[in-house]
Amino acid sequence: MTFDARAHDGRRRRTRRHRHSALLLGGVLACVLTVSTAAGRAAVESPPAAAQPNPATDVALDLRAVESKAQEIYRRAMPAVVSVSGGSGVVVSADGYVLTVAHVGVRSGRRVTITFPDGTAVRGRTLGNDRGEVDAGLIKIDGDGPFPFVPMGRSADLQRGTWCLAVGYPVRFERGKPPALRIGRVLQSQPHAIITDCTIMGGDSGGPLLDLEGNLIGISSRCDDRLTTNIHVAIDCYRANWERLVAGEDFASTPWSVAYLGVDRVEDSSEPRIGWIYDGSGAAQAGLQVGDLLLKFDGTTLSQYDQLPPLIERRRPGDEVEIEVRRGDDQLTLKAKLGAREDWVGRFQNWWRRDQQYRKNDARVRAACRAAMAVTTATLEVLADGQLVAWGTVVDPRGYVVTKASLLSGEISCRVAGGAAWPATLVRASLEHDLALLKVDAGTLTAVTWRTDPVVTGTLVAAVAPDGEAAAIGVVSAEPRAVPRSERYGHRRAWLGISLGEAEAGVAITEVFARTAASRAGLQVGDAIQSIDGQAMRSADEIVQTVGSRAPGDSISIVIERGDQQLTKKAVLGRPQREEDQWGGGRFSERREGFPQVLPHDTPITPEQCGGPLVDGDGRVVGINIARAVRVTSYALPADVVQQFVAQLE
Secondary structure: OOOEEOOOOOOOOOOOOOOOOOEEOOOOOOOOEOOOOOOOOOOOOOOOOOOOOOOOOOOOEEHHHHHHHHHHHHHHHHHHEEEEOOEEEEEOOOOOEEEEOHHHHOOOOOEEEEEOOOOOEEEEEEEEEEOOOOOEEEEEEOOOOOOOOOOEOOOOOOOOOOEEEEEEOOOOOOOOOOOEEEEEEEEEEOOOEEEEOOOOOOOOOOOEEEEOOOOEEEEEEEEOOOOOOEEEEEHHHHHHOHHHHHOOOEEOOOOOOOEEOOEEEOOOOOOOEEEEEOOOOHHHHHOOOOOOEEEEEOOEEOOOHHHHHHHHHOOOOOOEEEEEEEEOOEEEEEEEEOEEOOOOOHHHOOHHHHOHHHOOOOHHHHHOOHHHHHHHHHEEEEEEOOEEEEEEEEEEOOOEEEEEHHHOOOOEEEEOOOOOOEEEEEEEEEOOOOEEEEEEOOOOOOOOOEOOOOOOOOOEEEEEOOOOOEEEEEEEOOOOEEEOOOOOOOOOOOEOOEEEEEOOOOEEEEEEOOOOHHHHHOOOOOOEEEEEOOEEOOOHHHHHHHHHOOOOOOEEEEEEEEOOEEEEEEEEOEOOOOHHHHHOOOOOOOOOOOEEEEEEEOOOOOHHHOOOEEEOOOOOEEEEEEEEEEOOEEEEEEHHHHHHHHHHHO
């Protein structure tokens, strides 16, 4: 069976005000965030032009082709994706130029360690940074290489709906773990920023955004609390300011200081009719309405919508313009005061409602998975004392079902979606895998078909719902690996509330989280930590271990360098904040570590969807979902692990 479908979503035409709170991604959340250090040749002066974007926006979606491309591109690009200063970067030239974001580099002209996926560490120096609304940074590796690299493409002509890949080191770099892969689609593309639903988080800052030809189209920068708000610096920003970056210049661009009316066209139409009005814009204040047909803009007759943007951009923010419109049978003349696009994040505050039809998990894409959903009859709802707590997967037609053990309590039952519940008996459970085997008396059930060949990074997968639909799709983001148990998610470990990178003298703070011990102590981004309680701190790992060994409520003395000053700060350590409060995207599973082996993927499941099957494009089960771990990652128990557990029935 293949992944393919045609579909269209209805368009949203209303205005609505939404909160948009962008989060920088530069460090890693833990008691403090760690950075490991690990390499590079493209002629930057004349990189190959990017191929035309994938036109699969309103036509049949060939997900098989997407899967094949994703696997190929990841293999090609992975050697050039590096870890640097608590974030990520990507080598774009054989002689060692590395693109990242400004908030990872901290400041120009400092020494840094760049770590390649194989653990090779090289030294380099930060060059220029655009610290304005663009958030671009450049690093040069010492030596001439050659180094593995990714070619720079173009971002000017990106289309909404174009499939793309994000690669980086979420949380932090760990030796032996290659960078993670996420898949998504372009939701908005502007000259200086790209928004995608390639889910990213702390540690991914500076990592590459790639098209399906393997060209670099953006650099990951920040995210919002919605999984679909992932913001990347457009690659054309680096091209436009290449000489300034190479020269080591620190500057601050304000790309949106242009006139702005606040309207958008009707989708799939060339006529000058208003299809969208942005909240708080000059258009909204002037009384323009969705559906108005634009006749004239300041005396210029309009026959097509494309005539309007150039006319607006010739004006200045604050200019008052006269706009003639036809509204029903009436012809009106309205006066509008043009605003300024100075906040590029705010420019996108309404994009998400308009572009739902372009998301990787929209109705069309989920429909493309239906050919693989024959397994849906093997997905059940699992109830505890009559309340839905998890999904279950039928692994034997005699009524044997596996599910997530730690979600079970009280009287257990199972049912098909919307059907009557059957009492279930717990046969056995594995604490190691958090897996339970249930027996239901429901006659003959349909059992799953297991995938037996290896699953590689870049394999498209779908979480199967009991109602016969794909709950969500995603991609296998890393090879199977162990997730050791730690105290990371516990409540006894102390937490300072910072992200860390390298500094010339000590370890640099790259982010200070609000309402934490660090913010209350007056620590600031750029501070270089010298010592804690008299003990010299030579690395981020030492700080993590030192803070993590203390208890919440303990007071510590931190010596920092701030510019030419040496200061001592007192901090009273707190408890770890809930990660979902910082990274967003909904709740995480309570049990999400201590697994001997999991298959990481970026399918956005909820804790209650654990226990259900994760399938490939042929409907074969590659694993059983067992945890939503962090914003970017869900875990499935690999098929062979579950089969070994079930085999004890024999």
